[in-house]
Amino acid sequence: MSVFATLVGRWTPKAPAVTYEGTTVTYGDLEVRALRAAGWLRGRGVAKGDVVAVKLDKELVFLDLHLGALAIGAVTLPLHTNATPREVADLTADAGAKLLVDDPAVAAAIAEHPPTTPADVGPDELAVLCYTSGTTGRPKGACITHRNLLATVTALHEAWRWSADDVLVHALPLFHIHGLFVAQHGAMYAGAHAVWLRKFRPDAVLEALRRATIYMGVPTHYARLLESDARPDLAHVRLFTSGSAPLPASAHTAFEQAFGHRIVERYGMTEVGIVLSNPYDGERRPGAVGFPLPGVRAKVTDAGGAEVPRNAVGEIRIAGPSVCAGYLNRPEATAAALGDGWMHTGDLGFVDDDGYFHVVGRESDMILSGGLNVYPSEVEAVLAEDPAVAEPAVFGIPDADLGERVCVAIVPRGPWDPDAIEARTRALVNAYKLPRRWFRVDALPRNAMGKVQKAVLRERYAVSVREARPDEAERIATWNEALCAETESFRLDPATVRAGVQRVFEGSVGARYFVAERGGEPAGQLMITREWSDWRDRFVWWIQSVYVPPDHRRAGVYTALHEHAVRQARLEGAGGLRLYVETANTAAMRTYERVGMTAEHYRMYEQMLTEEG
Ligand code: MLC
Numbered sequence: 026m027s028v029f030a031t032l033v034g035r036w037t038p039k040a041p042a043v044t045y046e047g048t049t050v051t052y053g054d055l056e057v058r059a060l061r062a063a064g065w066l067r068g069r070g071v072a073k074g075d076v077v078a079v080k081l082d083k084e085l086v087f088l089d090l091h092l093g094a095l096a097i098g099a100v101t102l103p104l105h106t107n108a109t110p111r112e113v114a115d116l117t118a119d120a121g122a123k124l125l126v127d128d129p130a131v132a133a134a135i136a137e138h139p140p141t142t143p144a145d146v147g148p149d150e151l152a153v154l155c156y157t158s159g160t161t162g163r164p165k166g167a168c169i170t171h172r173n174l175l176a177t178v179t180a181l182h183e184a185w186r187w188s189a190d191d192v193l194v195h196a197l198p199l200f201h202i203h204g205l206f207v208a209q210h211g212a213m214y215a216g217a218h219a220v221w222l223r224k225f226r227p228d229a230v231l232e233a234l235r236r237a238t239i240y241m242g243v244p245t246h247y248a249r250l251l252e253s254d255a256r257p258d259l260a261h262v263r264l265f266t267s268g269s270a271p272l273p274a275s276a277h278t279a280f281e282q283a284f285g286h287r288i289v290e291r292y293g294m295t296e297v298g299i300v301l302s303n304p305y306d307g308e309r310r311p312g313a314v315g316f317p318l319p320g321v322r323a324k325v326t327d328a329g330g331a332e333v334p335r336n337a338v339g340e341i342r343i344a345g346p347s348v349c350a351g352y353l354n355r356p357e358a359t360a361a362a363l364g365d366g367w368m369h370t371g372d373l374g375f376v377d378d379d380g381y382f383h384v385v386g387r388e389s390d391m392i393l394s395g396g397l398n399v400y401p402s403e404v405e406a407v408l409a410e411d412p413a414v415a416e417p418a419v420f421g422i423p424d425a426d427l428g429e430r431v432c433v434a435i436v437p438r439g440p441w442d443p444d445a446i447e448a449r450t451r452a453l454v455n456a457y458k459l460p461r462r463w464f465r466v467d468a469l470p471r472n473a474m475g476k477v478q479k480a481v482l483r484e485r486y487a488v489s490v491r492e493a494r495p496d497e498a499e500r501i502a503t504w505n506e507a508l509c510a511e512t513e514s515f516r517l518d519p520a521t522v523r524a525g526v527q528r529v530f531e532g533s534v535g536a537r538y539f540v541a542e543r544g545g546e547p548a549g550q551l552m553i554t555r556e557w558s559d560w561r562d563r564f565v566w567w568i569q570s571v572y573v574p575p576d577h578r579r580a581g582v583y584t585a586l587h588e589h590a591v592r593q594a595r596l597e598g599a600g601g602l603r604l605y606v607e608t609a610n611t612a613a614m615r616t617y618e619r620v621g622m623t624a625e626h627y628r629m630y631e632q633m634l635t636e637e638g
């Protein structure tokens with residue numbers, strides 16, 4: 026059976042299928058819309074086996090075209106909405122796409138096109154091409170068949186107890202397997218109602234969840250839900266799932282405390298679909314991705330493919346009906362990844378004593394940012410074309426919001442102008458792949474074989490922030506002295522500074538310090554004082570004495586301290602976060618600039634002040 030025929034066979038025409046920005050489309054409507062899109066595609070010369078690239082914002086016509094293509098045996102190639110012209114040209118050329126649909130105005134033409142009749146499509150025919158770089162190299166098109174798509178959707182239908190009564194809040198993009206084949210296909214296979222949101226925005230998601238039963242998100246969604254202030258009663262929601270990137274065990278626990286739900290974390294990959302999931306009934310274990318879904322075989326192996334004992338780390342390998350047919354026109358890559366019939370995922374993990382799979386890392390240096398994959402080699406290739414760049418090395422550092430944040434270390438050729446390099450790069454690669462921290466280095470760290478040591482860069486530039494320890498009082502006092510000396514606006518004698526820091530650690534002044542670490546070294550401080558606000562009937566936090574020693578400036582330390590303070594203030598229920606910026610004090614302003622604090626940061630604080638009313 027084909028996907029389209031299977032889905033349509035399960036639909037009740039009058040039932041609501043998708044609600045989006047005030048419009049509700051029933052399943053009856055959806056079928057007609059898909060067949061109109063199919064007719065329109067045929068009218069453009071698209072036949073069975075032809076690839077249709079779709080680069081559209083989240084719109085109903087995206088779904089019409091996808092279903093329409095499936096109905097006539099054509100192949101959907103979903104592209105990121107913000108893919109750059111060069112990325113689109115590369116992928117459509119590689120795929121040999123017959124048609125690129127990138128103008129939302131086609132919706133009107135499709136709506137008026139007469140419906141056509143579906144084609145006879147077999148289960149092993151190609152349904153979708155999804156570009157992914159697998160473990161290494163340039164993007165390759167994973168060939169996903171109708172059988173693959175149906176295998177994933179039927180396994181999840183059973184495992185997660187989908188029913189026609191479900192209402193799904195859909196806040197994911199449509200151009201990846203999570204939003205399209207897990208969430209939207211899941212809803213369509215169940216005949217359930219999907220409520221779409223254009224973008225993930227915490228308040229809108231929580232509002233929509235008041236009338237829903239299922240939510241599917243990436244870990245960044247859960248991190249942001251936890252950071253928002255709203256805590257509506259969500260007792261009626263029956264399922265929250267997370268995937269595409271690791272959900273920290275702490276987020277799992279915090280979400281349960283805040284919203285009373287234990288998230289079902291699952292694991293998947295474009296090439297294999299969704300294959301491991303925590304149980305619906307039974308323990309949803311924080312930090313684990315659960316068990317193989319029905320029909321899936323999964324194992325953890327050594328490099329030679331032999332299964333390793335329980336609790337030993339190895340590569341996760343997957344076999345089963347959802348595993349794709351290989352990469353388009355890449356027999357070698359296909360043989361390397363799938364030669365023995367098992368997909369070599371490149372993900373490292375282990376199976377615990379109770380049989381739960383855990384993912385602990387990756388063999389490749391792929392970066393997972395907000396649930397999206399970033400392949401360093403792809404971004405490096407673009408950077409290397411820049412005459413101002415002698416050598417680039419792209420890597421990820423841990424990030425509380427995105428999971429990992431894209432960074433780059435560059436050996437410049439000529440003067441160092443990161444803004445110019447960034448502007449050029451932005452024109453060529455999608456913004457989510459763009460490095461958000463730019464480090465200038467004299468040489469890249471290399472091993473004896475000459476290979477760039479990304480692990481060394483990750484270690485060197487990772488910034489974490491934590492509560493200061495009492496044994497750090499001396500260091501903090503020294504930093505405070507340096508801060509006073511630099512700002513020049515006031516002079517305090519060292520004894521007074523030291524006594525003040527001591528009183529903070531004694532807990533007698535209601536203040537506390539956060540300390541940043543970079544590459545394992547203390548790299549800066551931020552002090553918080555609390556002040557009762559009668560107006561808000563809560564404590565508000567004041568940011569005081571931020572200091573980053575010269576060696577650690579312009580390395581993201583200030584931003585990390587700032588983000589930590591904001592996050593912590595929210596988590597601890599502070600009524601606001603305030604910063605007194607004495608803009609008239611030009612010496613202090615120069616210092617702020619030197620530590621990497623920009624007008625952007627002042628604006629963030631001002632926003633919070635405005636909220637104070
Ligand atoms: C957007 N931006 C990102 C980003 N998403 N930067 C880094 N990482 C990301 N994931 C950048 C934009 O380019 C833009 O940059 C700026 O952030 C604002 O864009 P936005 O669209 O307003 O961002 P936001 O709405 O905050 O989106 C963040 C997000 C979103 C995490 C909510 O990325 C998201 O929903 N991600 C889910 C992705 C997903 O569906 N993955 C599944 C893949 S399938 P600038 O510079 O222009 O301002 C898979 C298999 C499986 O992995 O198992 O599921």
Ligand code: AMP
Pocket residue numbers: 157202267268269270271272290291292293294295296314370372384387393397398
């Ligand atoms: P993609 O190639 O976009 O389909 O992304 C697949 C990759 O996302 C996998 O290879 C994993 O590295 C990662 N991934 C998906 N789900 C999880 C999860 N629950 N925990 C950790 N990593 C995950």
